[in-house]
Amino acid sequence: MQSRAQAGLPPDGHPVEIACDESGAEGEKLVGGNTDVFAHAGVSLDVTAAADCVRELRLRAPSPVTEYKAGHVLREKNRATLVWLLGPSGPILGRARVHLTDKAYFAVSKVTDLLTGHHSSLGLDQDERSAAMAATLYQEGRHAFGPARWTxxxxxxxxxxxxxxGRGPDISAESAFELVADLRTTPGPAGEIMDELWAARPLVDAFTARLLDDPHVFPALDPLIPAIAHAVAHWGAGGRPVSVVHDRQTTLTEERIERLRLLLARPDGPAGPLVLTGLTLVASHLDPRVQVADIVAGVARKIASEELNGRGDPELTGLLRPYVDLASVWPDERSRAALIAGQPSQARASAAASGPSTGWE
Structure with missing residues (x-):
């Protein structure tokens, strides 16, 4: 096992600074977009080590572009460089972590959250009943309702x-619930959940009204905020303070960053104590640490998406496996077994059955 120094981490009790970026972000568009997976990477490298990593990538897989990206190492002709980057002789093993989100499942889970009244914007306190209903819909919805109606x-x-x-939805609640009225008559567990959703119309109306009223509320369907929270949970295990340097994101306004910092000041949360000391936004091309995080996130998203869709490359999937967060939002059992080592920790299992949520913030 690597020591903390070997892993690029400060001694116990000292703050750790991580650099983060994402791949597959389309805001709150989770269905019918360009990507089916969202990946968020955090790396613990100093500026010199990160710059050396980017420099080595350019030597191994040359490109004249100003900002080196994941697409360059994902080209088949540069496969050896990708294998080096993720492999045991590369510079990031033990110093990078990736949180994966299956976008379709994430959307389904937000719907079932409405049925249980558990609206955790951080994604750290998962409600057991909501998770079970989301898994049922995700696994059975397409078959039970048919692909067209499910989509x-x-x-x-x-x-x-x-x-x-302050902006209204792109579809009326009446139109959405006309679909629910049709689906609720379907025999089986998926239809029963639609029947519950039909009865929960007032909860949905109240929820959308709150989104309209609060200009600084976290976007309900954007996986970025939960991914940052999971990064803090991983790198701040045991209550270590964490400072984040992140690529610029329109979602991360000053008001939301401050709200996130306050929410993560949790001395006795079910997933353990969490402390976010600050979150600074930078342009990725100006900080080599963020650039490395961007490359790692892009590589992880591509490999994970291929695995999810049954086109996985066993070697690349195996190389990615040590980097993937156990708490990734990834319900598909086949691809999860290939991508994610081990089972969620006891702390996270306990969080799933924990008491009241922090609520949408």
Whole structure:
């Protein structure tokens, strides 16, 4: 096992600074977009080590571009460089972590959260009943309702729950619930959940109204905020203070950053004590640490998406496996077994059955 110094981490009790970036971000568009996976990477490298990493990538897989990206090492002709980057002789093993989100499942889970009243914007306190219903819908919805009706349902509620910042939803609640009225008559568990959703119309209306009223509320369907929270949980294990340097994101306004910092000041949370001391936004091309995080996130998203869709490359999937967060939002059992080593920790298992949530913030 690597020592903390070997892993690029400060001694116990000292703050750790991580650099983060994402791949696959399309805001709150989780259905019908360009990507089906969202990946968020955090790296613990100093500026010199990160610059050396980027320099070595350019030597191994040359490109004249100003900012080196994941796409360069993902080219088949540069496979050896990708294997080096992720492999045991590369510079990031033990110094990088990736949180993966299956976007379709994330959308489904936000719908089932409405049925249980558990609206955790941080994604650290998962409600057991909501998770069980989300898994049922994710696994059975397409078959039970048919691909066209299932996709129409996901798209409708994706649009409905995106209402925020004084802007109304792109679809009326009446139109969305017309689909629910049709699906609730389907025999089986998926239809029963739709019946519950039909009865929960007042909860949905109240939720969308709150999104419209609060201009600084976290976007309900953007996986970025939960991913940052999980990064803090991983790198700040045991209550270590964490400072984040992140690529610029329109989602991360000053008000939301401050709200996130306050929410993560949790001395006795179910997933353990968490402390976010600060979050600074930078342009990725100006900070080699963030550039490395960007490359890692892009590589992870591509490998994970291929695995999810049954086109996985066993060697690359195996190389990615040590980097993937156990708490990734990834319900597909086959691809999860390939991508994610081990089972969620007891702390996270306990969090799933924990008491009241922190609520949407």
């Amino acid at each position: 129409a349902f996901l798209d409708a509620f994706n649009h409905l729950l995106r209402a925020r910042n």
